[in-house]
Amino acid sequence: MRPRTEGRWRLPLPRSLLGRMLLLTLLVVLLAQGLSSVIWLSQLRASQMEGLVASARSLAHSMSASVSYFRSLPVAYRPMVLDQLRSMGGTRFVVSLNDKPLGMQVLPATPRKEAVIDAVADVLHQRLGAQLEISIQFVSPQDLRIFNSGLKLDELPRSWAHYALTLEPINPPVLVTQIRLAEGEWLYIASLLPEPYTSLEEQGLPSQQLWFIVLTSSFLLLFIGLLVHWQSRPLKRLALAAREMSLGADVEPVTEGGGSEVEEVGRAFNAMRERISRYLTERSQLFSAISHDLRTPITRLRLRVELLDDEQLQAKFGRDLDELEMLVKGALQCVKDTDIHENIERIDLNQVLECLVEPYLGSGQITLEGRAQAPYPGKPLALKRCIGNLIDNALKYGERAHLRILDSDIGFVLQVDDEGPGVPEQRQEQVFEPHFRLAGQQQGYGLGLGIARNIAHSHGGEVSLRNLREGGLRVTLSLPRSVD
Template sequence: MAIKYWRRPRVPRSLLGRMLLLTLIAILLAQTLSSVIWLSQLRATQLQGLVTSARSLAHSMNATVTYMKSLPLAYRPLVLDQMRSMGGTRFVVSLNERPLDMRALPLTQRKQAVLEAVDQVLRQSLGPAVDLSVKFVSPQDLRIFNAGLTLDELPRSWAHFALTLEPVNPPVLVTQIQMSPGEWLYIASLLPQPYTSLEEEGLPAMQLWFIALSSGFLLLSIGVLVHWQSRPLKRLARAARDLSLGEEQVEPVEIGGGSEVAEVGRAFNTMRVRISRYLTERSQLFSAISHDLRTPITRLRLRVELLEDEALQHKFGRDLDELELLVKGALQCVKDTDIHENIEPVNLNLLLECLIEPYLLPHGNGRVTVTGRASRPFSGKPLALRRCMGNLIDNALKYGKHAHLVIEDHAHAFVLHVDDDGPGVPEQRLEQVFEPHFRLSGHQQGYGLGLGIARNIAHSHGGEVSLQNVRGGGLRVTLSVPRTAD
């Protein structure tokens, strides 16, 4: 038996789509509520008018009963024959020896209200003890006269004009009243317009057209408004993305839209100027530091060489090596993470092939294997991405014998998993290894900057580098960068 899983409905991602969806839901709820209230009031008004018409019809029936009672018994059939020969009246009236048995239609609220109104009026006029029956009968089940004739068996001039309304097939109200023992007055009629069919009408077509047109115009106006206001936001997002990717020349954002959006644009332009000034000053600062520190370190190293005490010379040399290591590490960190490149399409497959070529057979002993390929180029900084991925591969081979690269290229992101067979990283140090100069093993070569530089480059592309220990040993380093800039 197949198990069906419930899927969460997809919600539009754009501001325009979400605004239109929310507006459409609000319109439908408001129109539905107002239509239900309006329709309930309309039906209540129609029901009140129906009851009034039924009471008027009952009074007419009562007048017929009173008139027939006023006639001598011998005259009553003659009067009825004369009425039929003249074309009949709004009622089909006959005198029967017994009440005719006919199948009544199922009761609805409107039919029940009519029957109660007619029964109440007749009993008030004729007395509560009168024997009568009131029911609705379909034209097919209608029976007339003692013989129980159907409507089609009678001459058209006798009953068809009073009890049919083509093409509608309305129910017939049949009232049978006992005049005296063995004599029943039979009265059949239709309800007056507009209550002939007794059907509850739904929303009129004009009302439905009004709802559809008003909803369409409202959605159109809101769509134009949101599109108009979202254009400055799109320009701001594009400029912010270029700035985050290190573009040297980011044009000021054009101010537009509402006052709030315009204020955001002005704030972004101010921030852009400050960040550009800060980056320039930082580059100049580190250049000065590099020049100022290398010269005294070199001078001190020459002076150490002149010392006669070898033990003291060794101590000074060790301190100078450590100082030089720190300076080189800091400068390399700045150099590797602040790469001034233009963003361009990068062939990730070719980039990875160049990185792993030294480790392939026969000279590299097959230390690196690759699974998967990138489906299309990625928009980014070529040298920065090369250094980022190269650091991840070097880190895997530094702590393990082999590295396995798994490429997952999705519609919105490029993901690279680098798995090694090394000892892994303690869970409490998974984030600490990204810090500058941190190394799990003191005897490992390098400055301890590789993973930190790789993460900084990933951040500059809007992505992330994360670590996860693999069951059975080893570490998985995952590089994920979005394709928002493609």
């Protein structure tokens, strides 16, 4: 999870364009498929309800014909007709005559069961008379009773009832209709509803529909992923070229391809690359000219100062010339140290640190803790100069340097702790400025931290300062392993 923002947790989202596009597409597909499936399922259930009612009415018409037939028979003939029907087997109904309605455990009511019962009762009352005494209910096959004696379905011969009332392995509910024919005589009719309405349960989405949703979503995500990957390749090439250019490498113009927007970005990057390259070339030429032009007059002035008779005036001019020469050399060194033309390589930072600290290990001025886990892609000489400046700064103003490496997949971190007086918080940004020194510091040009930060910035990293509670200053070099 990401950090809490304004008291709320934010869900983690993909950071890449491909991941976000696929997530958005998946949400849209699931929403569209869900809505269409709900509409389709509601229409399917409505049509199934219409078919169920029509089937129940047809079944009720068949029942009414059987009831009319039994009514027309003399009372003495009715048991013989029932025996003949049972002997034949395979009839649609199971019919019996009982002296009272059979009591059975009724299944819980559902909208479909109530619709069937209402449809059957309506047809029977229309065909047989509104005053007809009828009992209609759904019973589980396990609780079904056939005769007054309470015999179960499994206790009867298979030819009598199993063919009409079982549908293994489903065993759907049985519709039991009991109609009063005369005083002390009830006609019992048990039957199953015809296919596909035997179970009477409202089914969810069919497996075919679910597979259709899964397959269409998968194909759509696959095609969207290929499309986004194809369109994002120019952006990845552009990001790689921008990183290499930030490290000072000689970058070839990127290929202008992809969509019109991506092509426009590539064209703008190439134009920017040409302007920056021209600016860097002009800057190098400018400082070379300044170096050449200033050294001659400074040397000439030194010769003239030597010819002065007044020693006090000669000393004043000498100090001014020394300061002027130090400023010129400092500016040229700053440009030289930060504008290092190197190719990007995979650097073993452990080896770099070992080379830098080896001369001081015997004296105990430097301690080193931790190791880099993987090579770092960067400019070898520039990073060596950056880390060397941080170590020299710690030894110069803090006498000792304690180095600690914290490496991970995210980035490389080097902490350099010294035992000096530290830097006041209000001055911690100023010490990165050229030629800035704290009170009592007169050594060097005041350029080491500034050069180190410029090199870190060119690699997408940072150099920061923090005073330690126990005394001393901690300088932290952070270098990311990838540029977002």
